[in-house]
Amino acid sequence: MGLVARAIEAAGIPTTSLSIVREVTEKTPPPRALYMRFPFGHALGEVGARNQQFDILLRAFELLFEAEEPGTIRDSGLRWKRESYPDPDFERFRRLGPVARKAHAD
Amino acid sequence: MGRLKNQLLARVFTAFPSLAARWGKSLVQHTGEIPWVEPLLPLTKARIALVTTGGVHLASQIPFDMSDSEGDASLREVAIDTPREELRITHDYYDHRDAENDLNLVFPVERLKELLQAGAIGSLHQVGFSIMGHIDGPHLATLQEQTAPLIARKMVAAGVNYALLVPA
Numbered sequence: 539m540g541l542v543a544r545a546i547e548a549a550g551i552p553t554t555s556l557s558i559v560r561e562v563t564e565k566t567p568p569p570r571a572l573y574m575r576f577p578f579g580h581a582l583g584e585v586g587a588r589n590q591q592f593d594i595l596l597r598a599f600e601l602l603f604e605a606e607e608p609g610t611i612r613d614s615g616l617r618w619k620r621e622s623y624p625d626p627d628f629e630r631f632r633r634l635g636p637v638a639r640k641a642h643a644d
Numbered sequence: 645m646g647r648l649k650n651q652l653l654a655r656v657f658t659a660f661p662s663l664a665a666r667w668g669k670s671l672v673q674h675t676g677e678i679p680w681v682e683p684l685l686p687l688t689k690a691r692i693a694l695v696t697t698g699g700v701h702l703a704s705q706i707p708f709d710m711s712d713s714e715g716d717a718s719l720r721e722v723a724i725d726t727p728r729e730e731l732r733i734t735h736d737y738y739d740h741r742d743a744e745n746d747l748n749l750v751f752p753v754e755r756l757k758e759l760l761q762a763g764a765i766g767s768l769h770q771v772g773f774s775i776m777g778h779i780d781g782p783h784l785a786t787l788q789e790q791t792a793p794l795i796a797r798k799m800v801a802a803g804v805n806y807a808l809l810v811p812a
Contacts, residue, residue, distance in 0.1 A: 539697050539777065539811050540674065541784075545792035546695075546807045548679040549800050555809040559661070561668025568809065569680055578658040578738035579698070581810050582755070585746040591755045595808075599687055602806060608678035631764030635686030 540566030554602040556581040556594065557611065567609040572598045574614045584619065592626035599634050606639070647710055650736040658739035683806060685766075690805035693769035694724070695795065697777035698743060698750030698812035699735025702726060707734035714781035717791050720774040721798075724753045737778035738812045750812045769804050777812050 540563065543553040547569045557563040557571040558581050574594065576583065583590035594614070601612050657663050699708050701720040709716040715737075722731065731747065733740045743749045751772060759765045773795045779787050799807060 539695075539809055541788045542695060542697075542775070542792040542795060543807070543809050544679055545788070545796045546799060546809075547681055549793075549796035550681055551693075551796070551799055551804055551807055552681045552683040553807045553809060556811060558811055559664045559668045561665045562671060563668075565668065565671040566674040567678060569678055575661060577661055578654065578664060579740050579743045579812050580658075580749050581812070582749045582752050585742050585749065588755070591748055591752060592758075595752065595755055595759070598808060602683055603687075608680040626758075628759070628762035628764050631759060631762070632688050635688075636682070636684055 540568040543568030552602060554598045556598060560611065563611055567611060569608045569610070570601050570605040571611045572601050572614055573611055574616050576618050587623070589623035589625055593623045596630060599631065603634055603637050647736050654737050655739045685805050687765055688763060689766045691767045691769055691803055692756065692765050693773065693799050693802070693804040693807045694751065694753065694756060695773045695807060695809040696751045696812065697775050698740065698810070699733050699776040700747070700751050700772070700774040701732055701734060703730050703732050707732065708776045710734060710736050715779040715783050716776055717779050717783040717786040718775070719791050719794060722772045722774050724757070724768060724770055724772050735776045735778070735812060740812070743812070750810055752810065769799070769802050773798070
């Protein structure tokens with residue numbers, strides 16, 4: 539999947555990727571990856587867990603704007619079936635956008 | 645018989661993520677520069693496109709090729725408004741019983757549509773891009789040189805601003 543993300547980004551489109559096996563993602567890092575140690579076939583979490591699915595999407599889009607360098611793999615810290623997820627806060631999504639970068643010192 | 649073996653193995657790997665980690669460590673390291681584009685639009689103004697490696701496809705499309713142990717690097721384009729009963733998953737290398745019950749686990753179209761309705765994203769590209777993971781051998785070159793650039797070109801042509809990629 540890293541190869542596909544790279545091709546899309548190379549065409550000028552910023553990407554954000556989910557990752558469920560860190561060791562696989564590290565072999566072909568996409569520009570930005572959000573890592574959850576979830577089982578195969580469960581990148582968005584558990585069946586019917588709408589709040590969890592929105593939580594992961596929020597984290598993925600936050601990473602889109604917050605990552606500062608290519609190959610970023612952010613560990614979500616989420617544990618499989620051991621978290622509780624709040625109702626989705628759409629206002630947090632609506633506030634997402636480009637963030638001001640710290641000025642680099644010369 | 646080969647497919648049954650792969651499907652059983654996929655269940656074992658799904659149940660024991662440490663096995664997946666060990667498999668990951670055995671993969672080839674892809675070096676080279678990782679491209680980077682700064683996101684300049686707020687999410688509320690952006691057109692989002694979805695990519696899955698979950699082997700999702702229309703019932704009317706040719707399924708991914710399970711007879712080749714090195715995978716199938718071809719692309720299926722899936723309209724996001726396709727009724728659930730017309731969608732299939734063909735991918736023997738992960739346990740997709742849960743994803744069959746809730747396709748959002750690998751293809752979160754319903755959640756993205758809710759984000760659109762909530763005004764959290766600007767628009768959704770009407771076509772989801774679906775491939776299968778577990779691509780190896782000569783098909784890696786096909787993915788890198790043909791399928792991935794094809795997806796990218798289609799996104800550019802459709803005015804996509806950001807892409808979300810979901811593995812299986």
